[in-house]
Amino acid sequence: MSVDHRSRNARIRRERMRARLIEAALFVSAEHGPDGASIDEVAGAAGVSRGSFYNYFFTLPELLQASSHELGVELIELVLAEIAPVTDPAERLARGFLLLIDAGRKYPLVARFAARMAAVALAPGSVAHAVLPPLLQAGMDAGRFVAMPLPEACDLTGAPVLASLARLALGEAVDSRIVVQGVLRVLGLPEPEAEALASLRVTLPPVADDRLLARTELVRQSREEGCA
Amino acid sequence: MSVDHRSRNARIRRERMRARLIEAALFVSAEHGPDGASIDEVAGAAGVSRGSFYNYFFTLPELLQASSHELGVELIELVLAEIAPVTDPAERLARGFLLLIDAGRKYPLVARFAARMAAVALAPGSVAHAVLPPLLQAGMDAGRFVAMPLPEACDLTGAPVLASLARLALGEAVDSRIVVQGVLRVLGLPEPEAEALASLRVTLPPVADDRLLARTELVRQSREEGCA
Amino acid sequence: MSVDHRSRNARIRRERMRARLIEAALFVSAEHGPDGASIDEVAGAAGVSRGSFYNYFFTLPELLQASSHELGVELIELVLAEIAPVTDPAERLARGFLLLIDAGRKYPLVARFAARMAAVALAPGSVAHAVLPPLLQAGMDAGRFVAMPLPEACDLTGAPVLASLARLALGEAVDSRIVVQGVLRVLGLPEPEAEALASLRVTLPPVADDRLLARTELVRQSREEGCA
Amino acid sequence: MSVDHRSRNARIRRERMRARLIEAALFVSAEHGPDGASIDEVAGAAGVSRGSFYNYFFTLPELLQASSHELGVELIELVLAEIAPVTDPAERLARGFLLLIDAGRKYPLVARFAARMAAVALAPGSVAHAVLPPLLQAGMDAGRFVAMPLPEACDLTGAPVLASLARLALGEAVDSRIVVQGVLRVLGLPEPEAEALASLRVTLPPVADDRLLARTELVRQSREEGCA
DNA sequence: GATGAATGAGGCTTCATTCAT
DNA sequence: CATGAATGAAGCCTCATTCAT
Numbered sequence: 028m029s030v031d032h033r034s035r036n037a038r039i040r041r042e043r044m045r046a047r048l049i050e051a052a053l054f055v056s057a058e059h060g061p062d063g064a065s066i067d068e069v070a071g072a073a074g075v076s077r078g079s080f081y082n083y084f085f086t087l088p089e090l091l092q093a094s095s096h097e098l099g100v101e102l103i104e105l106v107l108a109e110i111a112p113v114t115d116p117a118e119r120l121a122r123g124f125l126l127l128i129d130a131g132r133k134y135p136l137v138a139r140f141a142a143r144m145a146a147v148a149l150a151p152g153s154v155a156h157a158v159l160p161p162l163l164q165a166g167m168d169a170g171r172f173v174a175m176p177l178p179e180a181c182d183l184t185g186a187p188v189l190a191s192l193a194r195l196a197l198g199e200a201v202d203s204r205i206v207v208q209g210v211l212r213v214l215g216l217p218e219p220e221a222e223a224l225a226s227l228r229v230t231l232p233p234v235a236d237d238r239l240l241a242r243t244e245l246v247r248q249s250r251e252e253g254c255a
Numbered sequence: 256m257s258v259d260h261r262s263r264n265a266r267i268r269r270e271r272m273r274a275r276l277i278e279a280a281l282f283v284s285a286e287h288g289p290d291g292a293s294i295d296e297v298a299g300a301a302g303v304s305r306g307s308f309y310n311y312f313f314t315l316p317e318l319l320q321a322s323s324h325e326l327g328v329e330l331i332e333l334v335l336a337e338i339a340p341v342t343d344p345a346e347r348l349a350r351g352f353l354l355l356i357d358a359g360r361k362y363p364l365v366a367r368f369a370a371r372m373a374a375v376a377l378a379p380g381s382v383a384h385a386v387l388p389p390l391l392q393a394g395m396d397a398g399r400f401v402a403m404p405l406p407e408a409c410d411l412t413g414a415p416v417l418a419s420l421a422r423l424a425l426g427e428a429v430d431s432r433i434v435v436q437g438v439l440r441v442l443g444l445p446e447p448e449a450e451a452l453a454s455l456r457v458t459l460p461p462v463a464d465d466r467l468l469a470r471t472e473l474v475r476q477s478r479e480e481g482c483a
Numbered sequence: 484m485s486v487d488h489r490s491r492n493a494r495i496r497r498e499r500m501r502a503r504l505i506e507a508a509l510f511v512s513a514e515h516g517p518d519g520a521s522i523d524e525v526a527g528a529a530g531v532s533r534g535s536f537y538n539y540f541f542t543l544p545e546l547l548q549a550s551s552h553e554l555g556v557e558l559i560e561l562v563l564a565e566i567a568p569v570t571d572p573a574e575r576l577a578r579g580f581l582l583l584i585d586a587g588r589k590y591p592l593v594a595r596f597a598a599r600m601a602a603v604a605l606a607p608g609s610v611a612h613a614v615l616p617p618l619l620q621a622g623m624d625a626g627r628f629v630a631m632p633l634p635e636a637c638d639l640t641g642a643p644v645l646a647s648l649a650r651l652a653l654g655e656a657v658d659s660r661i662v663v664q665g666v667l668r669v670l671g672l673p674e675p676e677a678e679a680l681a682s683l684r685v686t687l688p689p690v691a692d693d694r695l696l697a698r699t700e701l702v703r704q705s706r707e708e709g710c711a
Numbered sequence: 712m713s714v715d716h717r718s719r720n721a722r723i724r725r726e727r728m729r730a731r732l733i734e735a736a737l738f739v740s741a742e743h744g745p746d747g748a749s750i751d752e753v754a755g756a757a758g759v760s761r762g763s764f765y766n767y768f769f770t771l772p773e774l775l776q777a778s779s780h781e782l783g784v785e786l787i788e789l790v791l792a793e794i795a796p797v798t799d800p801a802e803r804l805a806r807g808f809l810l811l812i813d814a815g816r817k818y819p820l821v822a823r824f825a826a827r828m829a830a831v832a833l834a835p836g837s838v839a840h841a842v843l844p845p846l847l848q849a850g851m852d853a854g855r856f857v858a859m860p861l862p863e864a865c866d867l868t869g870a871p872v873l874a875s876l877a878r879l880a881l882g883e884a885v886d887s888r889i890v891v892q893g894v895l896r897v898l899g900l901p902e903p904e905a906e907a908l909a910s911l912r913v914t915l916p917p918v919a920d921d922r923l924l925a926r927t928e929l930v931r932q933s934r935e936e937g938c939a
Numbered sequence: 940g941a942t943g944a945a946t947g948a949g950g951c952t953t954c955a956t957t958c959a960t
Numbered sequence: 961c962a963t964g965a966a967t968g969a970a971g972c973c974t975c976a977t978t979c980a981t
Contacts, residue, residue, distance in 0.1 A: 077943065077976090077977090078941065078942055079940080081976095086976090175437070179430055179433040183438070183441075186414035189414070190410040190414040202407055206411065209411040295949085304967045305951090305952090305967085306954085306966070306968065307967070493943080500945090518746035521971060533946085534974085535945055535946070631893070635875075635890050638890060643871065645870065646866035646870040650866065661859055662867065665863065665897045669897040671896070725961095728961095749953080751953090760962060760963045760964060761955090762957090762962065765955095771955085
């Protein structure tokens with residue numbers, strides 16, 4: 028029993044430390060890019076010692092990968108939960124992309140991270156790759172999208188959205204309606220419908236305080252206060 | 256006269272050395288990415304000493320930038336020359352993108368470079384940014400494309416093509432017909448025309464032996480022979 | 484307790500490492516001058532790795548400064564302790580200078596260091612600058628020395644002594660009696676008194692084995708043994 | 712004949728080039744110290760190529776030595792010429808030192824150079840060492856100065872003057888009357904006479920435009936104009 | 940586990956020197 | 961002779977990694 032208890036405590040502490048490192052890696056790599064980060068800096072940002080890092084990860088890329096994965100999962104889960112009730116594949120895709128660009132707008136770190144980590148984030152095996160193809164396939168199966176090979180379909184739809192996030196990260200304005208309407212058009216939707224779906228109003232649900240997304244906001248706010 | 260001769264010789268030699276460095280940078284950054292390159296490695300690949308690098312460039316990013324620029328210019332000039340006789344903006348765009356993807360197929364280094372250097376290659380000020388917007392604008396002005404803001408239009412058309420190059424670089428197959436058809440569709444072309452234009456047969460003209468593009472081929476061939 | 488113990492041990496080890504670096508810097512800069520020293524050489528002389536240097540100092544000048552300061556403080560403390568009982572300002576100065584030149588004779592490294600580091604050692608903010616002016620001022624206030632501006636007084640008294648140390652460092656003989664008598668003369672002391680004070684017999688007290696001064700001796704001895 | 716003529720021309724050109732290098736070395740080492748100079752910088756300041764340097768000197772220290780020597784000779788010749796008519800050794804010394812400090816005031820580069828190059832400038836074999844001892848010896852032989860060993864006499868008189876120049880180089884004020892009076896006092900002159908001699912008014916004669924000293928002035932002036 | 944000292948490999952940059960033109 | 965390109969040795973610094981406490 029006491030052993031159990033102790034080990035449970037230990038496990039919880041481990042989780043928390045891991046989360047702190049992942050969070051720190053997120054900030055640091057959003058700031059300096061994945062290649063600009065150093066173990067020292069990440070550990071410092073997490074408030075732990077250099078040596079501790081090695082108790083949780085073997086290499087820096089491994090942590091960055093975990094960091095990217097974690098954020099991606101949170102983001103995707105948020106979006107998927109939001110579009111879960113929607114049954115029409117076209118509307119699902121439209122809402123999903125609109126929400127994603129909105130997330131980039133609301134959470135600047137997300138946009139910056141997406142821009143910086145595009146190579147990692149889109150690599151096969153990433154969250155994005157797991158989610159987009161099924162959505163597209165479903166639309167084609169339902170006859171809502173014109174049939175086309177999935178890889179090309181991903182390039183035609185996912186890449187513009189990612190590019191939009193990158194532009195957001197640079198501080199430029201992005202009209203998500205235009206982008207999503209184009210994406211739907213490329214999938215063969217009739218123009219009026221593409222326009223209607225791209226004009227849907229979507230809202231990101233609030234996220235729990237302990238999620239990565241919420242933490243990125245906190246950091247942003249504290250910085251603004253710090254500056255003001 | 257003799258002064259002239261000497262200085263001309265010197266200038267030519269300088270040019271050649273510079274070209275060697277740029278070429279080497281191309282290979283190295285295509286291999287390891289822009290952040291994986293080191294001055295040592297580039298100099299080594301060029302067959303010159305570490306110190307020589309500093310006689311031609313101040314920093315590595317400067318060389319990479321020059322390298323990216325040089326290749327981009329060659330590529331763009333090649334494509335532009337090929338589509339120069341074409342007057343219809345839609346056909347120009349279709350042929351241009353088809354040629355570009357073809358170039359990625361024919362010159363694997365180009366694809367790899369495009370994939371690795373996306374961030375650099377697409378940054379404002381790059382060759383791509385100078386070429387695509389006017390093409391799109393011309394099409395809209397001519398009423399061939401639906402009107403839409405240029406930035407979003409770039410994201411919707413350029414990003415899929417770049418993504419295709421990236422996929423090529425990974426060794427995957429890419430059906431450029433599908434991609435270009437989609438790009439034309441997103442620009443509002445009627446389906447039959449989009450299909451027709453995307454089905455055009457294009458051929459990259461041969462390039463002079465001293466151009467970067469040709470040199471990338473030579474390297475590839477010599478490597479294959481080396482392996483075989 | 485255990486924390487205390489660990490951190491105390493750590494602190495002691497840090498101190499020791501720092502001391503080793505300072506000591507090494509002393510030898511190296513006495514040998515090659517402050518501009519001839521390199522981080523590599525100092526670290527090597529201290530028997531530690533290049534990287535360790537950076538765990539203790541930011542720059543080489545910082546270490547040299549620390550080194551100079553440390554030795555200066557030891558030397559000054561030694562001399563000041565010795566002349567503490569003396570009340571007559573003239574005798575204090577005479578004994579102080581005699582002891583200093585004696586130190587240069589007894590500890591060749593001190594002389595060499597003084598010669599090499601004159602620029603650093605005499606810069607405003609150095610130990611020498613903190614000690615000599617008050618001594619001179621006291622003598623003038625007491626009417627023992629003729630009144631004159633302090634800066635010029637420092638030049639007239641301190642510079643000859645430093646020059647003597649430099650000559651010692653070159654292996655030449657120095658008659659400290661002559662030098663000190665001259666210094667007292669320039670301060671206006673009547674000749675017989677100047678001669679009497681300059682003829683005082685002084686002896687440097689022994690120093691603890693862990694002081695820098697003692698360590699310089701050890702090194703000298705070990706080298707002589709090595710040669711013999 | 713023509714050979715003679717050509718070789719004479721050549722010799723003159725060589726001399727000029729050598730002079731330019733020496734002058735450049737003077738400026739550069741006065742600016743950054745003897746250890747801060749590089750061949751590149753000196754050659755650049757002289758307006759010649761790196762390679763040319765090696766046609767005139769083997770090493771940088773050799774050039775610096777020549778530079779120091781040249782300036783020292785000019786300065787000494789200037790002072791010696793000025794005090795040539797004076798027969799009293801004490802007055803010769805007084806006037807000489809007064810002129811020297813004046814030179815430091817009038818030609819800041821001289822002061823800075825003296826401060827920076829003290830080690831080189833006072834090394835045995837330097838100009839200073841060739842001039843001061845005979846002056847002192849003459850005074851002792853004539854019974855004007857108290858007898859004392861020459862090395863110590865040099866330290867007691869030369870070092871304060873050099874220290875004064877160093878202080879001038881730092882931008883501090885120096886009362887040469889006080890310094891020279893002290894120097895005479897240390898040599899045993901009766902107080903009234905020391906004061907009288909130290910109060911002599913001396914004036915540096917103008918120097919020809921092609922002398923190093925004059926060139927240092929030109930540089931200073933052009934800089935001031937540049938700033939203004 | 941957590942810590943941070945110690946290490947040394949690896950990249951960067953400067954600069955003296957050589958040498959072909 | 962003058963030039964400046966090429967070289968590589970040598971110093972600087974960062975940082976991933978190991979390890980004793």
